[in-house]
Amino acid sequence: MAKVKSLADLRKMKEELQSKVHLREKADNPESLVQVKVGMGTSGIASGAKEVFNYLVDELEKRNIEAIVTQTGDMGYSYAEPTIEVTMPGSEPVVYGYVDVKKADEIIEKHIKHGQWVDGIIPANYRTIEDNK
Numbered sequence: 001m002a003k004v005k006s007l008a009d010l011r012k013m014k015e016e017l018q019s020k021v022h023l024r025e026k027a028d029n030p031e032s033l034v035q036v037k038v039g040m041g042t043s044g045i046a047s048g049a050k051e052v053f054n055y056l057v058d059e060l061e062k063r064n065i066e067a068i069v070t071q072t073g074d075m076g077y078s079y080a081e082p083t084i085e086v087t088m089p090g091s092e093p094v095v096y097g098y099v100d101v102k103k104a105d106e107i108i109e110k111h112i113k114h115g116q117w118v119d120g121i122i123p124a125n126y127r128t129i130e131d132n133k
Contacts, residue, residue: 032089034067034112036060039083041074047081048100055101056084059108067112077122086111095122 004010038044038053053071060067077083080097086107087093096107097120110116 034060034065034089035085035087036067036069036112037072037075037085037087038069039073039075039077039081039085040071041078043074043078044081044083049082051101052082052084052099052104055104056108059105060112063108063113065108065112080122083122088112088115095124096120097122 004013036056038049038056040049040053049071053069056069060069072085075083075085075095077095077097082099083095083097084099084104084107085093085095088111094111094117096103096118099107099120103118103120106118110118
């Protein structure tokens with residue numbers, strides 16, 4: 001544990017602990033929150049996924065939108081990197097391709113805040129076992 005040398009150090013430690021506790025509280029019932037997964041495979045990172053991830057985390061917090069933003073591996077859409085998957089509570093996930101910071105902002109404003117899909121959705125290219133019955 002780091003030594004506390006000043007009041008500023010103590011405040012910083014408090015903020016860090018509070019953010020960790022808040023993350024754990026959100027994780028108890030994630031299906032009740034907006035969930036955003038950012039494809040952070042090698043091709044995603046090379047295409048700018050890290051910047052998109054950081055932007056989403058910062059902007060959702062600034063706009064007071066309760067959401068969980070996580071990173072995941074390759075989503076299988078390397079041709080459309082960076083990709084993100086948005087899951088609204090009670091809805092099926094929607095995958096967007098070619099997401100840059102500008103597109104991420106549009107997704108926050110239109111899809112997450114108002115429930116309107118945005119141009120750039122990648123249609124599902126697979127079937128589940130149940131679909132084949």
